[in-house]
Each structure stands twice: as structure tokens, then as C-alpha cells.
Amino acid sequence: MLYSTVPAAEKRRLLRERLASGELLRFPGAFNPLSARLIQQKGFEGVYISGAVLSADLGLPDIGLTTLTEVAGRGQQIARMTDLPALIDADTGFGEPMNVARTIQTLEDAGVAGMHIEDQINPKRCGHLDGKAVVDAGTAIKRIRAAVDARRDPDFLIMARTDIRAVEGMDAAIDRAKALADAGADAIFPEAMRSLEEFEAIRRAVDVPILANMTEFGKSELFSVDQLRDVGVNIVIWPVSLLRIAMGAASRALDTLTDEGHLTSRLGEMQHRADLYDLVDYEGYSHFDQDVFTFQITR
Secondary structure (H helix, E strand, C coil), rough: CCCCCHHHHHHHHHHHHHHEEEEEEEECCCHHHHHHHHHHHCCCCCCCCCCHHHHHCCCCCCCCCCHHHHHHHHHHHCCCCCCCCCCEECCCCCHHHHHHHHHHHHHHHCCCCCCECCCCCCCCCCCCCCCCECCHHHHHHHHHHHHHCCCCCCCCCCEEEEHHHHHHHHHHHHHHHHHHHCCCCCCEEECCCCCCCHHHHHHHHCCCCEEEEECCCCCCHHHHHHHHHCCCCEEEEECHHHHHHHHHHHHHHHHHHHHHHCHHHHHHHHCCCHHHHHHHCCHHHHHHHHHCCCCCCCC
16 A cells, blocks of 8 residues: 555665576566556566656657656656666766766665666767767766765665767777776666677676666667576666557557547457556555544543
């Protein structure tokens, strides 16, 4: 009932343990708190909170228009609704090193288990679009060092994302990944890898966990969990998939409503009322009310 009873520190500790085990962790992207609870119900290991999804949810493109307040607020709403660890997209850290430090502590307070910060210039853009530009190695390293220095909970995961593969090639991506890991990053997110061999090259280059982004319609082929596990990937995210599926279904439903005047033909595609009530734990709230209001006064 209400929110998760697992403290944020415990979620972070357990995430660290699972990453240390070498297993591959699956983090579908939650587009709202309810979808985070569904991800937990279906047995996944974590929840991802995408900056692209947060922007789209506000009707905005993914070009760095969202603020730290908006991102942290949405992160808190999602993280508190699930027992799973939540990993959040912090874009470029919302400013210079001191801003990055504030971002880390604000996201810690929001209850997420970790974040990633990227090496694009401001304003950034979606990692799978053309025309990206990245900062120099010194600036990228300063961002990570600022994040590490600001962290208060040692289990809070600081992941470095590098977008340099699409700009300067694979050799530069390997060099940047090494530099970011040496700067203190707990994990590496190499964006827009084009093959399993490229993921494998990053795996060989660093001793920290690596993440694979399996976003649809992007630069990367959509590899399976087994394929990614075989090349040593530790976390896989599907950042926008649930939003895309939900919006696709909503679009088709609106077309049906226009064409047929009702949605009877779409009932089989809908989440049943009973399933929704189970997901939000109506029964738990009912029992709570009964316990509160059903009592006797003793003298």
C-alpha cells in the first residue's frame, strides 16, 4: 500500500551486490509510477527512468529542455512506487561541476539507486540522433569527479555515459570509457554501439560494469538478453519501449473511436479493471480503512 517499504539505501546496496555478481540485470523504462510497479510485478531486476521519456511526457523534444527539479521530481515519484532499484538519466548534469554536485545530492534525496551523466555538450540531444557533439576529455572527467566527490551514499551508483562513438569512432569510445572509469565512474554506458563486437570491445577495455541501450529505431541493432550477456554486458535498458507501445495503442484506439464510435473491438487490448485494482492494491487500502475506522472505545 502507498509506497515501497524498502529504503533507498537498501535498494542501492542490493543493486551493487547484483552488479558485483556479474549477472545481467534488465531495466525496462518506466514512463510513470504505475508502469514501474508493473515492471516489478513482472519480475524484472530494475527500473530505468529515461530523459527522453520524461521530455516526451511533457510534450518536449529530448534536447536538454527539462530541469533538475522536473527530473528529480519524476524520479522520486517512480522510485518510491517500487521495491526495485531505479536508474535515472541525468543528461549532462544540468550545468558545470558544481551543478553536477548538486544534481547528485538532489537525486540521492529523490530515492533513486543511481544515475548516468553524459559527455555531450549543452544543449544535448537524443543519443541516437545525428549531429551530436561531445566535450573534451578534461570536461567529461571533471563532471564524473564532481559527481563522485558530491556523493554522500557510497552505494549510490554513478555511471558515465559516453556518446563519442558516433562522433569520433570506436577507438575514441574505448579511450573515453577508460578515462571515465579511471575518474571514478562505477559503470560505463557506451551509447549507440553498432554491433556486439563493439560492446565486447568496451567490456575488454574497462573493469567496471557496462550498460547496453536497446532503444528501438536507433543506431544499435536490437540484441537479445542472451546475446548481450554473452559479451559481458551487465545492465540492459529498454528506455522508451513501454511509452512507444502505450502511445501506439492509444493512437490506434483513438482511430477506432473515430471510425466506429466506440471501443468495443479494443476491449481485449485493455488492462482489465481487476488487474489495475490488483496493481494499485485496492484491497490493501480497504483493509487499512477498516482497521482505522472499525474500532471500539474502551473505558
